[in-house]
Amino acid sequence: MDTATIVVKTVADLKNAPAEYREAAEKIVRSHAINELYGAQVFDEPAVAFAPTPYWKWLTCRVAMEEYGHHQRFFRLGAKMGIPEDAMIPHKTDKRPLSIFEFPLRSWTEFCVIKLLADMAEIIQVEDLMECTFHPLRDEAAKTMPEEKFHAGFGVRACTELCATDHGRVEVQAAIDALFPGMPAFFGASHSKNNAIFRKWGLKQRTNEAMRADYVERARGIVSKLGLRLPAAA
Amino acid sequence: MPFDRAVVDAYAQAIPRGRWFALVGLPFSDDEARQLATLAPRIARVRTWDGARSTADDARANAAYDADAAEVRALNERAILAVSPAALLAVMSAVVDRGLETFFHAADAAARRAGVADETTVRVAAGAVAEAVYRGALAAAVYGPAHRFVRIAALYETGRWPLARIDDTLHVF
Numbered sequence: 001m002d003t004a005t006i007v008v009k010t011v012a013d014l015k016n017a018p019a020e021y022r023e024a025a026e027k028i029v030r031s032h033a034i035n036e037l038y039g040a041q042v043f044d045e046p047a048v049a050f051a052p053t054p055y056w057k058w059l060t061c062r063v064a065m066e067e068y069g070h071h072q073r074f075f076r077l078g079a080k081m082g083i084p085e086d087a088m089i090p091h092k093t094d095k096r097p098l099s100i101f102e103f104p105l106r107s108w109t110e111f112c113v114i115k116l117l118a119d120m121a122e123i124i125q126v127e128d129l130m131e132c133t134f135h136p137l138r139d140e141a142a143k144t145m146p147e148e149k150f151h152a153g154f155g156v157r158a159c160t161e162l163c164a165t166d167h168g169r170v171e172v173q174a175a176i177d178a179l180f181p182g183m184p185a186f187f188g189a190s191h192s193k194n195n196a197i198f199r200k201w202g203l204k205q206r207t208n209e210a211m212r213a214d215y216v217e218r219a220r221g222i223v224s225k226l227g228l229r230l231p232a233a234a
Numbered sequence: 235m236p237f238d239r240a241v242v243d244a245y246a247q248a249i250p251r252g253r254w255f256a257l258v259g260l261p262f263s264d265d266e267a268r269q270l271a272t273l274a275p276r277i278a279r280v281r282t283w284d285g286a287r288s289t290a291d292d293a294r295a296n297a298a299y300d301a302d303a304a305e306v307r308a309l310n311e312r313a314i315l316a317v318s319p320a321a322l323l324a325v326m327s328a329v330v331d332r333g334l335e336t337f338f339h340a341a342d343a344a345a346r347r348a349g350v351a352d353e354t355t356v357r358v359a360a361g362a363v364a365e366a367v368y369r370g371a372l373a374a375a376v377y378g379p380a381h382r383f384v385r386i387a388a389l390y391e392t393g394r395w396p397l398a399r400i401d402d403t404l405h406v407f
Contacts, residue, residue, distance in 0.1 A: 049303070052293065052296075053290065053291045053292060053293050053295065053296060054290045054291075054295050054296070054299050054362070054397070054398055055287065055290035055291035055358055056291070057299065057361075058290065058357075058358045058359070058361035058362040058365065059354065059357055059358045059361055060361070061361035061362075061364060061365050062338075062357040062358065062360050062361030062364065063357070063361075065330060065334055065360075065361070065364055066334075068330065068334075069334050072331070072334075150353060150357070154354070157354070
């Protein structure tokens with residue numbers, strides 16, 4: 001197999017792929033398994049307590065379950081690929097979750113802005129995987145996409161509702177100002193060696209820089225529709 | 235009382251057999267009325283999905299919801315006297331796993347039967363039943379079948395959606 005033509009249709013076929021390809025695929029699957037679970041643990045589950053009524057609490061509960069379900073999908077794929085289970089569980093592995101999860105969630109408004117901005121970043125990552133040459137990973141990405149889109153839409157609706165009052169608009173802007181500077185780091189370093197390997201094998205299609213630029217433009221568009229603005233990135 | 239993990243497993247196993255949301259909007263049978271009377275002094279029937287949405291979105295329901303959340307914390311504290319937090323998480327995750335697809339599809343089917351295509355309220359319903367069954371399983375495993383969470387979970391299992399308790403009235407869809 002060469003880099004131009006490689007397509008891996010099943011997990012069983014992965015053993016015939018070059019070692020660099022296998023390792024790269026494992027890195028991506030591990031990262032998704034860890035971060036989907038960690039995000040549910042540090043953002044979605046705690047947000048249930050912040051939600052304003054049972055309606056929003058139950059919706060948040062469901063969103064948390066869906067994020068957990070995404071973890072399960074990548075976890076099961078990783079297990080089939082031979083990745084040790086502990087390597088895909090936050091705090092059981094030495095691989096750290098993404099830095100965005102260090103954001104200290106303190107309010108319902110912040111959670112809604114996380115859904116608005118962080119889930120859009122996730123959508124951009126998942127969109128890229130939907131062209132992936134490792135088809136089991138491509139297929140899992142495709143399955144998660146409708147729910148990721150719903151989660152981001154949830155952020156839009158909730159923030160729109162909050163912005164209906166002057167006080168709410170001020171709070172949403174403050175949450176954007178606090179969260180957004182850390183968001184571009186979600187896409188990884190510029191000139192990333194990992195990303196170069198992912199693209200070499202068609203596991204990913206775009207550079208971190210390109211995805212980041214796309215994200216900032218989309219974020220700017222969605223925030224401006226709320227009548228708000230993006231702060232400078234960190 | 236020790237934490238009885240077999241009870242939780244039984245809850246998880248029973249999820250595919252539940253009649254989730256099958257009776258929403260319909261009048262209460264005499265048996266149901268008797269059961270409901272054990273849960274609150276007054277019962278109000280919610281007849282439509284729009285009604286369910288507005289009832290669940292009523293901030294006056296927060297006091298009862300918060301009281302239930304405090305009870306969940308107390309049950310968790312009792313459970314981890316018997317099992318480690320990691321073991322508790324692993325056992326209870328079976329309920330979440332088993333309900334993930336089932337609850338969503340049941341809520342979606344019930345909403346569609348009523349001509350409602352509201353992806354958000356379907357998710358609210360799926361979240362509500364998941365939370366109730368989780369709490370019912372936890373309460374049954376820690377406290378036994380007399381706990382109110384067990385009776386609430388049973389109400390969901392027969393096809394109802396208890397939406398909110400506001401003052402002395404339980405609103406049931």
